[in-house]
Structures are given as C-alpha cells and as structure tokens.
Amino acid sequence: MKKYLILIALLIFCIQITWIWTAHDNLSVSANSISNIPEFNLPSLDVDGIMISQKDLSYQGIHVINFFASWCGPCKVEHPFLMDLAERGIDILGIDFQDNPDLAKDFLKAQGSPYLLTAIDAMGELGPTWGINSIPQTYVINDAGQVLFHKSGRLIREDIENHINPLLLAIKE
Numbered sequence: 169m170k171k172y173l174i175l176i177a178l179l180i181f182c183i184q185i186t187w188i189w190t191a192h193d194n195l196s197v198s199a200n201s202i203s204n205i206p207e208f209n210l211p212s213l214d215v216d217g218i219m220i221s222q223k224d225l226s227y228q229g230i231h232v233i234n235f236f237a238s239w240c241g242p243c244k245v246e247h248p249f250l251m252d253l254a255e256r257g258i259d260i261l262g263i264d265f266q267d268n269p270d271l272a273k274d275f276l277k278a279q280g281s282p283y284l285l286t287a288i289d290a291m292g293e294l295g296p297t298w299g300i301n302s303i304p305q306t307y308v309i310n311d312a313g314q315v316l317f318h319k320s321g322r323l324i325r326e327d328i329e330n331h332i333n334p335l336l337l338a339i340k341e
Contacts, residue, residue: 205233205313206297210287213264213272220287225261226311228284231339232260232332235289235298235305237267238275242322243304247279249323254282258336261285265303266292308335 205222212218224230234250236243254260262283264272269288276286294300308317308331316339317331 202297202299202315205307205309205315206294208287208294208297210263210289210294213262213269213276213286213288220261220285222313224285225309225313228259230259230261230284231309231311231336232258233263233307233309234260234283235263235265235294235300235303236272237265237303238271239267240303244275244279246304246306246322246324247282249325249328250282251280253328253332254284259284261287263287263289263294265289265294265300306332308332310339 205225207222209219209221212220225233232253236247250260260283262276262281262285264286267288267290269290272286272288276283289295292300298305302320304319304322306317306319306323306327307315309315316335319327319331323332
C-alpha cells in the first residue's frame with residue numbers, strides 16, 4: 169500500500185511541475201494592463217549611490233526591460249535567451265525584483281549579465297504599478313516608453329523570434 173501512495177504522490181508532483189512549467193510558456197501577451205511604463209527611481213545593483221529611472225532608458229536606448237531574481241527558476245531558464253539578445257547588441261534593463269542584491273550579483277557574475285543597467289527593487293515596490301504578480305516579466309518598449317510587448321513568464325525562443333525581434337527592428341528603423 170505504501171508503494172502505491174508514494175507512486176501516486178510522485179505522479180501528482182510531476183503533473184504539478186509540468187503544469188507550472190508549461191503555464192509560464194503560455195502567458196505571452198501583446199499588450200499589458202499598462203500601456204506606458206510607470207515612472208520609477210531605483211538604486212543601481214552595480215554602482216553604489218547611483219539611481220536608475222525611466223529617463224535613463226531613452227538616454228541609453230534601452231528597449232527591453234526584464235524583471236528577474238536569483239531565486240527564480242524560470243529566470244534562470246530564460247537567462248541564455250537574454251544573453252543572446254545582449255550579444256546581438258540589444259540593450260536591456262534588468263530589475264532585480266524582491267531579491268537579495270548580493271545573491272543577484274553572484275548570480276550575474278556566475279552566469280554573465282545581459283543587462284546594460286541593473287536596478288534593485290528589493291521590496292517589490294514596482295509590482296503594483298507594473299501589474300507584476302510573478303517573475304520573470306519582460307517588456308519591449310519604444311522611445312516614448314509605450315509597452316509594445318509584454319511577456320509574463322519565462323521567455324522562449326518563439327517569443328524572441330516572433331515578437332521581440334520584429335519589434336526591435338521596427339523601433340530601430
């Protein structure tokens with residue numbers, strides 16, 4: 169009887185993990201509850217005493233914003249896709265969300281950082297204004313700060329090929 173209970177528990181666990189994993193892949197939307205990115209002013213993860221705001225995005229030519237955390241499994245899975253974007257010259261703002269900054273620094277040092285700028289939102293204060301209830305979250309914005317694409321959940325190759333790349337090409341034209 170114990171063997172059957174263990175097998176049933178293991179089966180339920182595997183089903184839950186599969187559901188969670190695939191649910192993150194299916195949460196892509198072309199518009200979010202926000203149409204423009206809200207104003208923000210967050211400390212830099214990389215440089216003490218420096219603040220990063222939405223004004224830095226247009227000045228730096230950043231069109232991709234990614235909310236991540238060192239503890240986030242789906243963030244780790246999507247990380248190579250962000251690295252590919254960065255290697256192709258796409259400037260990305262990373263926002264370390266509800267995380268320990270030291271752990272985030274260690275994560276980015278070990279895995280490489282795809283971010284041109286990295287800000288810290290340790291308490292998750294941006295969550296309500298951005299409509300964030302889980303991470304990762306990725307936004308593509310234009311020069312005016314309008315949200316052109318939003319992905320709630322981890323990025324997959326199809327998101328980049330079908331949504332992000334065409335938008336970035338259109339922005340640069």
